[in-house]
Every structure is written in C-alpha cells, then in structure tokens.
Amino acid sequence: MSPVPLTVRGAEKLRAELHEMKTVQRPAVIAAIAEARAHGDLSENAEYDAAKEKQGFIEGRIAELEAKLSNAQIINPELLNADGACVFGATIDLKDMNSEVIVTYQIVGDDEADIKEGKISISSPISRALIGKYAGDIAVVEAPGGIREYEILDVKYI
Numbered sequence: 001m002s003p004v005p006l007t008v009r010g011a012e013k014l015r016a017e018l019h020e021m022k023t024v025q026r027p028a029v030i031a032a033i034a035e036a037r038a039h040g041d042l043s044e045n046a047e048y049d050a051a052k053e054k055q056g057f058i059e060g061r062i063a064e065l066e067a068k069l070s071n072a073q074i075i076n077p078e079l080l081n082a083d084g085a086c087v088f089g090a091t092i093d094l095k096d097m098n099s100e101v102i103v104t105y106q107i108v109g110d111d112e113a114d115i116k117e118g119k120i121s122i123s124s125p126i127s128r129a130l131i132g133k134y135a136g137d138i139a140v141v142e143a144p145g146g147i148r149e150y151e152i153l154d155v156k157y158i
Contacts, residue, residue, distance in 0.1 A: 003073040005122060007089050010112035011074045018065040021058055029055045065069070068111065076108075080157040086130040088122055091156045094130075097138070097149040126150075 005012065006014070012080045029051055036048035077089035086092055091106040091125050113121035129139040135155050141148045 004068045004071045004109060004111075005047060005088050006068075006109045007106075007112060008074060008076050009110050011069065011072055014065055014069055014072075018062065018069065019063065021062050025054075025058050026062070029058055030081050052150070056060045081158070082155075084134050084155050085128045086133045086152065086155055089157065091158050092130060093153040093156075094139070094150040095153055097151060100118075102153065 033048065033055065033084055036042075036045055036051050039045055039047065042048050075089045077091070080086045080087060080089055082090065086107070088107050088109075091104060093102060093104050095102050103118070105118050105126070107127045110121045110123055113119050113124070118128040122131075125143050126139070126141045129141040129150075129154070133139055133152055135152050137152050139150045139152060141150065
C-alpha cells in the first residue's frame with residue numbers, strides 16, 4: 001500500500017475512530033450476535049443475519065483503518081517550510097475570479113476532506129491546480145461544472 005498523507009488532526013480522527021470501533025462497536029456486535037443465537041434457529045433469524053453483517057462491516061473498517069494508519073505519512077502544517085508555496089497541509093485564501101467570493105481551504109488527505117469545514121482532498125481538481133503555486137498566482141481549475149479561475153491571496157501553514 002502506498003503512503004497515506006494525513007495531517008496531525010486527520011491521524012487523530014482516524015485513531016479515535018479505530019478506538020471506537022475496537023472498544024465500543026466490536027463488543028456491542030458480539031453481544032448482539034450472542035443474543036440472537038440465544039433465540040434459537042439461526043437459519044431464519046433476521047437479527048442474527050443483521051448482526052453478522054454489521055460485524056463484517058466493523059471488522060473490515062478496523063482493517064482499513066489499521067492499514068491507513070500503518071502507512072500514514074503524518075504532516076504537521078505548522079512545521080512546513082515551503083516558502084509560501086501551496087503544499088499538502090497548507091491553508092489557502094482564494095478569490096473566485098468570476099464571483100469575487102473569497103474562500104479558505106486547507107489541502108488534506110482523502111479521509112479528512114470535508115468541504116463544510118473548508119478541507120479539500122489532495123486529489124481534488126482544485127488541490128491539483130493549487131499545488132506548487134504562490135500568493136498572487138492564478139489557479140485554473142477544471143471542475144465538473146466547467147473551468148474556474150482563482151487568485152491565490154494568501155498561503156498559511158497553520
């Protein structure tokens with residue numbers, strides 16, 4: 001598996017989810033399976049089937065989280081010295097050249113992306129257009145809705 005880029009906060013969230021899965025979700029589904037078994041005939045027991053399906057999901061997610069964390073390349077944006085360039089972890093103030101709207105985004109890993117929090121995935125079209133650019137540059141983004149242009153107002157490492 002290739003390295004998984006994560007910010008410090010993103011790695012903490014994945015660790016918290018893994019802990020929740022192992023200490024809360026897994027024991028709860030094991031108890032649900034045991035209770036469903038106590039009801040008797042498993043061949044027509046919908047509760048048992050549902051609990052087994054949920055157990056499969058939980059075990060799969062645990063394996064996925066463990067793999068991502070073991071291959072994580074954790075990057076602390078505060079320690080970056082990128083001389084003002086847009087890089088992974090940077091927080092960037094942009095002005096949409098068409099609407100004049102100013103937005104702020106942080107470039108994060110795929111698992112951390114949340115547009116409502118202003119976090120965009122490193123693999124998104126806008127991130128790909130921003131990487132390597134500096135304040136004052138224009139980024140041309142080929143988005144699904146068409147071509148958009150953004151002026152980079154500021155690049156911060158916070």
